[in-house]
Amino acid sequence: MSVPSSRRYLSLWLRRLSTDRIERRLPAPADGPRVVVASIESAQRIVALNDAAARLGLKTGLALADARARYPSLPVVEADFEADSALLDAIADWCDRYTPLVGLDAPDGLVLDITGCAHLFGGEAALARDLVVRLAHQGFAARVAVADTVGCAWGVARYWHRETRVVVPSPLAGEGSLELQHKEWVRGAASPLTHSCLLDAQRSPLPQGERARDASAGCSVNVVPRGETEAAALPLPIAALRVDAETVAGLRTAGLTSIADLVSRPRAPFAARFGEILLRRLDQALGRIDEPITPRLPVPAAMAEQRFPEPIAREDDVLGTIERLARRLDIVLERRGEGGRLFQTALFRTDGVVHRLEIGTGAPLRDPPRVRKLFQERLAVLGDVCDPGFGYDMVRLAALITERSDPVQTGLAGGDRAEEIAHLIDRLGARFGLRRVTRLVPQDTHIPEYAVIAVPAHAAKEAPAGAPPIEQDSLLTVRPLRLFAKPEPIDAIAEVPDGPPIRFVWRHITHQVTQVEGPERIAMEWWRNERGQKLTRDYFRVESKAGTRAWLYREGLYGDEVKPPLVPRWYLQGLFA
């Protein structure tokens, strides 16, 4: 009945995310109960609690006043949903080490598409176990399930143990208990788990630590083999279908508690009573309809990665690794006839922090030494932001954006000048930002400050020939060499209100005008607005007694645009050589 799916999904549930977040910050491991409260419906209610609190019989949704009545000394922490979500984001970032397809499953879970990734870690069970162990070392209790569908993995991760009352000891507590877990499973619910998974889990002993052991309570790894989705999903409770509590309660009153109860009955009445969502969730869980995940980050066009048994921390090692990875990317991209326009290096620190560096290039790039050089500039700028701490245990290089790049015949004389310049632009761009390396592109307008604009050099391929030619009617160039982006107001004196200036004061220095050319009248374009932008300008080229040559203008026509007693204002806009 179900469509055989080729994909494999891993659902990660951080069952005590809020309390783990608080407890891992504490100086010493805390065993006591702890609850997190938030104001819901004008009452302080428990929104999260740790295992110790759960053993006391407290539940989420309970009013804090009731909990306090039972346990007056109960430690209470105010909920911080933003911190929780930031933490989940950070964990998702870290999960990138397993697969580039990581989706958020708010508020306390993640979904990873591990299709084709598992063999790199020695199988799905080994991957999942590695994930749980590493999270446990960081102080997180995690439950993980791998299945053919997102829905099934979600349900198994969250509901398998709870409802079937299987005692699940920690996978970190040793091999024996791990075996026990699987045996329990097999006995309890005719689990579809295969023994290969069990053997996998037994092969390597698991590391143990103080904090890890504390957090390990309630960790679990379940792998539903390929094609056994239904067998795994049917015994699960209806809440495992990702439907709201109201629907679950409604079905319970009808005597339906497990997914199997739903599957064996006609569908139409369910759709009529509970809406389409219930059946859609059911189909998604059983793999009858497809459910893709939404990756958090763009999926790169090509990537290469390297893991290290011993973390690396020296900059040279990191750059060397980047160059090696670039060499591997080079092969992939060359086969496709492409080059990268945007590269990203992800540095996975041993303590879970992920640094991402990005560099853009002006032209499609594959050459490994150049990629290395660009990242070297980037690292040099970032400096302390990229603190390696205890080192990086994984480095990944990805080409996020690629573009077609045809092979070019190189000359015998060596490097091409244009290519050299393109690489220099990339290097300067990696250091200062590509927007800071600009070319001047002329525009089709007479207004001096808009007649040329600075365009990022990597974007400006060829200068369009759209600028109107300027009439050169003087021995001096009619346009200045330097132009102020913002014209500087000056005090100028003219013999008559619309005549040329005879004296002006710029930056506290008085200049006597000895020679003058002008006016050159430049009217604003009709669509310019009224806010001082529309006034006609009369430009004068003047030379002072000392020899300074400046470009001045008077804003507004006297008596026409500027009515007396107001007088037009003067500005200095540029300087001639």
Place this chain on the structure above:
Amino acid sequence: VEVRECLEQNMNNSRGFAMGSALPQPTLQHLRQALAGIDPSLGPCLPEPGQIIGTGVPDIDAALGGGLLRGALHEFSPTAPMHLAAATGFAMALTARACGTKGQLLWIVTEFALMEGGGPYGPGLDLFGLPSARLLVLRVPRAVDALWAMEEALRCRALDSVIAELADDAPADDLTTTRRLMLAARQGGCPGFFLRYRATDAPSAAATRWQVAAAPSRSDIYGGLGRARFDLSLRKNRRGSCGRWFIEWDHHERAFQPKISVAMAPPALDRPDRAPAARAG
């Protein structure tokens, strides 16, 4: 070791010379050659024609030993802040001569300098003889970044000229910094032009140091403004003497014209001047 041998030989010879038996001149030559064998930069510097930028003004070229050295650092500063554009203009004119018709150049400017002195203006550069399409402008936040970028760009062999503008002199007032830039310029064979915003006497490894002021231009017969005219003071020259000159930049011909003095050469009003011919632009 070679040098020591030479020196010993030299001393022996000079002793000999004292006794009137040997000539010192060939030995000195030999010593120079030996030094040049160790480090080419120490040897007698006789640049090839492609290695220099000639100004085209005989007096200046003679003082410079043929022209400005291409693979070297040159400093320009205005005599007063209001002459900044003149210093820019002289550097631009030299760049126009250095780049020829195809070369690319990089102009590095700090954000502060952009506010203080204005940015390079494309249409003005085009008219001045330096097509703005060949210009790359890099804006950097700090002066030290400008120095770094300049060194990086000088080493790149594809550029024909690199100009760095510094409104704040402090980071460049350092012999080590300028020496690094000088070495980079020599490596890349590309001239580096340093445009300082104020004149300084701080030590520098630059090959030449110029102070530039705008000089009153000679107007045409109709009373308009004349060509850009510079009052140049060569304050430092590693390969010759210093001096002071007045020159004009003919942006149409891309050539400097020597002018001795305005007073000594009054406009010839009795016969047609050559200027109107150039007025077509």
